[in-house]
Amino acid sequence: MNSAEASAATSYATVDGDHRHELEIKRSRFITYLRRVETEEAARGLVAELRKTHFDARHHCSAFILGPDRSVQRSNDDGEPSGTAGLPMLDALAKRETAPGTADLSDVVAVVVRYFGGILLGAGGLVRAYSESVSAALDTAPLLRRQRMRLYGVGAGYADAGRLENELRTAGTEVLGTGYGPTEATLKVALRDSPEASREFAERLAALTAGTSTAVDLGTEWVDLR
CATH class of the missing domain: 3.30.70.240 (Alpha-Beta Plaits)
Structure with missing residues (x-):
């Protein structure tokens, strides 16, 4: 039995290639990268790639969902207060409706690169900023x-x-x-x-x-x- 036959899902949505979107919130830059991936290694590879590209950024927070059944879900705050970055990003991916009433986005990694602007956002502000960054990127990302x-x-x-x-x-x-x-x-x-x-x-x-x-x-x- 191959992986397609083993899955209970018959279809799901994913991003079509790479996508970049940027928001500025209280002088901090939040740059979101979305990429279609099928393995944890590939998802973590994007994080490593962006650490080199944005070597001078303070945070490289990430979240990803993998598999037709979305059985693999991971997130990382990368130095932000616990639960204020990775989890809101993962929540934005998991709850994204790709059709009315259907939330089935998978095989996708989101990395938000933050350049600190000097103004503290507080825990609630960070949660909103990271969630909004991923949601805004998904609003303009091509899906298939x-x-x-x-x-x-x-x-x-x-x-x-x-x-x-x-x-x-x-x-x-x-x-x-x-x-x-x-x-x-x-x-x-x-x-x-x-x-x-x-x-x-x-x-x-x-x-x-x-x-x-x-x-x-x-x-x-x-x-x-x-």
Whole structure:
């Protein structure tokens, strides 16, 4: 069983690449960086990267959520009073609605670099500042949805592969690509991971190829939907 099959989630949202946003609050600069990551090592790698880039900043606070089920959640105050930075940042990530009534943001790390402006914000002020910094960055960050899909390989003759791909796309089937082997082409298609979707696809394929092509189940995989 692969990781896609092991997860109870069927879809979730994440950030599309890297994103930067800056706020100034009572003379302090709060620079938020968002990055799509899939491991704790990659999340901590962004923190290390920003410590070098912003070597003269006082704090590099962080929070990240990983996995389709959001099972890994970590935060770090990096010298700010306990609970005033990392946890508010994590809360902003965890409660972000990516669709009405749906909070499922994952595979994302947020790092807020703070340049102290000389005015103390107090515990409540820090909580609001770090929470607002991440929320404001998410307001402008591009997101994408990841969907757990069932993959199939469909064999076709070289002469028929292009036509079959076009007809499948026209019918609404997600075609991820076509590979060419020594004797035939193989179309890689992705379907919703449900028995109904698989049955409907088998019927559509039979109609398009007069029953000459069959689909080989390749398991499940997470696919980016933009």
